[in-house]
Amino acid sequence: MRRHLPFLLLPTVLADTFDPLPLIDPLIGSTNGGNVFAGATRPYGLAKPVADVDGQNTGGFATDGSNVVGFSSIHDSGTGGNPSLGNFPLFPQVCANDEVNGCNFRIGDRATAYVADSVIAHPGYFAVDLVSGIHADMVASERAALFRFVFPEGENQHPLVLLDLTDLWQSRQNASINVDSESGRLKGNGTFLPSFGAGSYMMHFCVDFFGGAVYDSGVWVNNRGGTEPKDLYVTRGFNLFYLEAGGWVRFEGLANNTVTARVGISFISADQACHSAETEIPGPLDGDFDRLATEAEDAWREKLDPVSINPGGASKDLQSSFWSGLYRTMISPQNYTGENPKWDSGIPYFDSFYCIWDSFRVQHPILTIVDPKAQVQMVNSLLDMYQNEGWLPDCHMSFCNGWTQGGSNADVVLVDAYVKNLTGIDWELALKAIIQDAEVEPLEWAYHGRGGLQSWKDLLYIPYLDFDPVGFGTNSRSISRTLEYAYNDYCLSTLARGLGYEDLYDKYVTRSANWQNLWSDEQNSTIKGNDTGFTGFFQPKYQNGTWGFQDPIACSALADFCSLTTNPSETFEASIWQYQFLVPQSMSALIGLMGAEKRFVERLDFFHTSGLADISNEPVFSTVYLYHYAGRPGLSTKRLHTYIPSSFNTSNGGLPGNDDSGSMGGFVVFGMLGLFPIAGQDVYLISAPFFEEVNITSPLTGQTARIKAVGFDAAYENIYIQNVTVNGQPWTKSWIGHALFTEGWTLEVVLGNQESDWGTKVEDRPPSWGEAIVKL
Structure with a gap:
């Protein structure tokens, strides 16, 4: 099976510069109800591509052994209740007998297991292999996502990528899609419900494909697709039955069996989605994938640098x-x-x-x-x-x-x-x-x-x-x-x-x-x-x-x-x-x-x-x-x-x-x-820190707060504070204010293995408004 080692595993900083990124694991909380977003994102970024599964999919992906049903470009992270966002997922596959209707369009039909040990999650990058033999990896700009789908080698096949006019919650009220027969560009929008709130929202998309020529294209409804028409409008369906529908494109002449999909997302219009994608990812085949991953890493290092x-x-x-x-x-x-x-x-x-x-x-x-x-x-x-x-x-x-x-x-x-x-x-x-x-x-x-x-x-x-x-x-x-x-x-x-x-x-x-x-x-x-x-x-x-x-x-x-x-x-x-x-x-x-x-x-x-x-x-x-x-x-x-x-x-x-x-x-x-x-x-x-020293430099003042533990032991037998100094002076209060960070104070705690009398006096306890009901 073809495996792509991401460039981000290579050294990207000087040897004497600490890099926290290798210590970050986006998969923590990816099962057992953590509902984290495990995919590619920049700090606070709109675009958040990841594989969506049919199991614990509130954040899109989960390591619960469920099946991949799509790859969508926008998610929320760590939420409860109904799944949030996950709109307009793409799904790559090779159609049986090289016929469009040999493909699986509906969610339940196309669901495909992923190879558990193939998952790579890193700040700004996500990759996974499907048991179908398709490899997928993805990166993000601020408002667009870039996917690479690598198909298994085979003769006389025309790989297909579909777009589903749905979201993770299947809350779609109505949606439309247009398929450009020449370029394969997919444009459209849909109206959806928030997963934990009132009202509705409209989201727009613009998808462009790179790496080969368009063989044919069209739309699909339920489990059938055709090359005509090229436009589709769909509501929820009869008696609110959820109607599955979307568009698709098949390809020929693929270089390295790879389809690259650029997805722009916008809450304003499909044209704005196209503009964001074209502006932020102008060269999907000309180094943009590696550039986006590097930029995401740099953005995360900058945010974590204090x-x-x-x-x-x-x-x-x-x-x-x-x-x-x-x-x-x-x-x-x-x-x-x-x-x-x-x-x-x-x-x-x-x-x-x-x-x-x-x-x-x-x-x-x-x-x-x-x-x-x-x-x-x-x-x-x-x-x-x-x-x-x-x-x-x-x-x-x-x-x-x-x-x-x-x-x-x-x-x-x-x-x-x-x-x-x-x-x-x-x-x-x-x-x-x-x-x-x-x-x-x-x-x-x-x-x-x-x-x-x-x-x-x-x-x-x-x-x-x-x-x-x-x-x-x-x-x-x-x-x-x-x-x-x-x-x-x-x-x-x-x-x-x-x-x-x-x-x-x-x-x-x-x-x-x-x-x-x-x-x-x-x-x-x-x-x-x-x-x-x-x-x-x-x-x-x-x-x-x-x-x-x-x-x-x-x-x-x-x-x-x-x-x-x-x-x-x-x-x-x-x-x-x-x-x-x-x-x-x-x-x-x-x-x-x-x-x-x-x-x-x-x-x-x-x-x-x-x-x-x-x-x-x-x-x-x-x-x-x-x-x-x-x-x-x-x-x-x-x-x-x-x-x-x-x-x-x-x-x-x-x-x-x-x-x-x-x-x-x-x-x-x-x-x-x-x-x-x-x-x-x-x-x-x-309280007692878990590390010997932590330094935090205020991005506002440039001053560095230092939290030092004297007598620190990594076995955590010494977890009781014996005494504290702030800037070298005794500090008896069990609390401190925000000036610690803005003024760059040094907070030094001396640890021991038994409780002490530090912070025990009434006057040293945290502030509390009002008189005690019972005199302490």
Whole structure:
């Protein structure tokens, strides 16, 4: 079988220059529900070609042993729910008896297994062999993809490449295609549904073929193709039955049995798709393939360049987890500048915020450190959506609003950028946008804004079975929405005070305490009839102030999963046991409600050791580090080591759940840095790093932050911080601010194998607004 060794395996940098790319494995999370995009892409690139399979295909490709059904040029990464994008896949094959109708057109018929050990995934490059003997490899520019299909040698055959007017989800509503009989160019478009949201989007394509002459061409419907007509328009089909259809081209006189396909993608028009492809890939047979791969590698090196590590003996697998996690944080959101069909504000435009409920916690904070320019552009894109669509989104993909999962968490992203002093953002506009979330209920709050605001203002909580005639959404999640609205209001108060609006600060910081109104002091929790020994949990409450009931373990890993649509509950995708810890603005008050530090630590331990904690879901991330707030920061590091590398490792199934646009990657990166961000606050919790030294140079200031571990051992017996210095001076606080990065401080931690008294004093714990309910 013909194999192409990619040029990118050759040395591309000087021997004394560290290159992180060989340590990046895009296949981490390519099975076991990680749903990562494993194909070729540039940082935040629109074009994302990969092989699409009929198994775990949310990100297109999976190493689950399923079959390849196409090669498409645009994807999202790490998402849950329905597969996203994967529009207009190509599929190469040799027709039986050299007859068009000897080919397999329909998805189920053409599905072909791939050779497992043939898969090559590298930043900017992807390759795979099919058991049919066809080899495929691919690279990407910003808005176009380049595929090479190498067919097995054979006489009197005319290889065929088809285009399917579909997407991964088969959500197509209608589509059209034109086949140029002379050149074989395929042009057209289709209307599709977003995989997790409302509305629809239109996408356009332009495909050109190189390497041989056109033998014949035409269109196909279901399992038959013909040379006439050359144009086709298709809807979903009779009674919404999904009609499979597209176009095809056969070739003759192929050089080296290779067809090269250039695919332009556009949300504006097919002509723009052609223009992007012609401009970005003018010479598909004249070195563009290698050039695109090299440019992608260079782009990734540039993005990763601010970071360097001295592993100090840490394993190659841990280094690979670190660099691969950082890589995945820069796949999405995607830069769609010039491709917005709805408006053009003349500024960079990013989309595929899929979804902010996941990404606000760690992904956007890591970008704020290592790629603040892109983060500013993303924040401005969110404000651009507010100005042109009327609201900040909580989720957005394919120019459509995604479903809101909890609160209005774009608020947190904006305020996190503010407290970390990002510039080039209209903060007065940001304040206006967030106040609208807090004060004005949209008619349909299922995909932006907040529902139940009248109850929020009058009752100071979101009631169970709320009467809300003002707006409409899924009438559920009363507990998780109460907690998230409270933190959204806290973030709003932070921005208001920073801009000098003390009256607004007082109003919203007071509202940020509303979470306490759903705390039931008497509620206990049992598992299989056995009392857990803990009393006091959040519970739903009716409008009249009486308590409802939700079992605290419901929606946990010990019970049934609770989704937004199939079995909505009063907590979203997580249990009351999980949500009880999510009060980042007032942890001291929460600790008081739970019986002071000792009982809080015992409750955290039980949560993480009983099977209740689901590290595959982002709300658990912060709970790993909450020991800091109880004066036990060493236990945070100890807890982290129970998840890395057991749940986060370099295997193909090495993520515990959906990567969620790089959120899982961000968690790994921060954990190994020895820091954890409290998004919306200028707070990083300090823990023991996984490497001897990490350096991060701020792209804004040019200053280099240094995180050094004294007494580091790669066996991780010394994981407890004994003392800390910052710029050579003692630092007793268990947290630090963003100036570490912008001012280039040196953070030095001395490690040992036993807990110390560092960071244990009340005054050295992370900040917490409000008085503790029980005196600590």
